[in-house]
Amino acid sequence: MITVLLLMSAGIIIGWIFHSKEKFLKATGYLTNWAIYALLFMLGLSVGTNEKILNNFGKIGFQAITLTLFAVIGSILFAWLTYTLFFKKR
Amino acid sequence: MKGSLIILAFFVVGILAGFYKILPEQLLQNDYSLYALYLLMFLVGIGVGSNKNAINLIKEVNFKIVLVPVSIILGTFIGVSIFSLIQDNLSLLESLAVGSGFGYYSLSSVLITEVSGETLGVIALLSNITREIVTLLLTPVFARYFGKLAPIASGGATAMDTTLPIITKYIGSDYAIISVFSGVVLTILVPFLIAIIL
Numbered sequence: 001m002i003t004v005l006l007l008m009s010a011g012i013i014i015g016w017i018f019h020s021k022e023k024f025l026k027a028t029g030y031l032t033n034w035a036i037y038a039l040l041f042m043l044g045l046s047v048g049t050n051e052k053i054l055n056n057f058g059k060i061g062f063q064a065i066t067l068t069l070f071a072v073i074g075s076i077l078f079a080w081l082t083y084t085l086f087f088k089k090r
Numbered sequence: 091m092k093g094s095l096i097i098l099a100f101f102v103v104g105i106l107a108g109f110y111k112i113l114p115e116q117l118l119q120n121d122y123s124l125y126a127l128y129l130l131m132f133l134v135g136i137g138v139g140s141n142k143n144a145i146n147l148i149k150e151v152n153f154k155i156v157l158v159p160v161s162i163i164l165g166t167f168i169g170v171s172i173f174s175l176i177q178d179n180l181s182l183l184e185s186l187a188v189g190s191g192f193g194y195y196s197l198s199s200v201l202i203t204e205v206s207g208e209t210l211g212v213i214a215l216l217s218n219i220t221r222e223i224v225t226l227l228l229t230p231v232f233a234r235y236f237g238k239l240a241p242i243a244s245g246g247a248t249a250m251d252t253t254l255p256i257i258t259k260y261i262g263s264d265y266a267i268i269s270v271f272s273g274v275v276l277t278i279l280v281p282f283l284i285a286i287i288l
Contacts, residue, residue, distance in 0.1 A: 001205065001285045004131045008281060011135020019140040028136045033093075035130040036196045037100045042123045043199060043215070044104015045113070046208050053209055054109070060209065063180060064188075064216035067173050071189045071217075072224055072244050074169020075162045079243035080236040082161040086154050087239065 093252065094222060097196060101215070127200050131281065134197065138277060141250070143270045151271070158268055159275040162243045163283075166192065183287055184210055190283040191218035192246030192276045193225065193253075201281055205288045221246060225253045233260040242269045247280060249273035 018024050047053050053060065107113055170189035174182040188210065191198030195218030203211025225232075225245040232240035238261040245253040250273025258266045 005281055007128055007131040008135040011132040012139035015136035015139025025140050028133050032133040035126055035133060036097060038126050039123060039200045040097050040101040041104040043203055044101040045108040047212055048105040048108020050208055053212055060213055061216055064213045065220050067185060067188055068217045068220040070169035070173035071166045075165035075243040076232060076236050076240045078161045078165025079239040082157050083237035083239040086157060
């Protein structure tokens with residue numbers, strides 16, 4: 001996990017240095033998409049061979065959506081409080 | 091939206107390929123995902139570091155703008171903690187880790203899979219895709235009833251790119267800077283929070 005964090009930090013510095021090199025950025029954007037596609041395909045592969053997940057897909061999906069609703073409602077209410085206290089013009 | 095559908099399609103094709111055993115066994119046994127993850131993290135870093143909006147933001151940072159991502163993190167964590175109390179399939183830490191995706195489903199699902207296995211990874215994927223879709227669909231409602239920061243809060247990490255156009259349409263372009271700032275901060279924090287929590 002530390003490797004992951006170090007790699008991202010290194011990327012941020014390199015991106016900052018080369019932020020005006022359009023071609024370089026276009027290439028990294030393109031590669032980023034394909035890295036995501038490859039990873040999600042591989043996640044799909046391991047899900048497709050995992051019976052425990054396949055048999056419980058409905059239950060897992062329901063949990064995921066419920067969790068999101070709580071996350072979104074919590075963040076919206078907290079942001080609403082911050083907006084009312086610090087941002088709204090009286 | 092189109093981008094999310096392509097990503098989802100790769101995931102579904104992967105499930106089918108795994109289920110019907112289309113690919114040779116050897117490919118399945120070698121785990122290439124860790125190397126792809128390393129590459130992705132490096133590329134994501136470049137994307138964040140080279141984001142021109144993000145670079146201009148440094149001049150705009152003040153106490154008020156920092157409060158926005160802080161509020162979103164606290165609100166998300168409070169909401170997710172309540173969720174973990176009302177059900178007993180996911181523990182508090184698992185729920186917090188999934189919530190820490192802030193809508194950044196590609197990254198959070200892969201990171202969580204790497205640490206906690208596929209089941210929680212799939213939950214992270216579905217949960218965070220839902221967060222993006224909810225934001226795309228309900229931004230007008232959120233903006234109307236819960237103030238201008240509400241769509242930024244709902245969008246989480248996606249408020250810097252995929253949900254930014256719809257957000258600025260409904261809360262005004264003067265809030266675009268706050269939206270990008272909050273999205274950038276949350277995007278950078280996703281891997282750190284997941285690493286700390288799990």
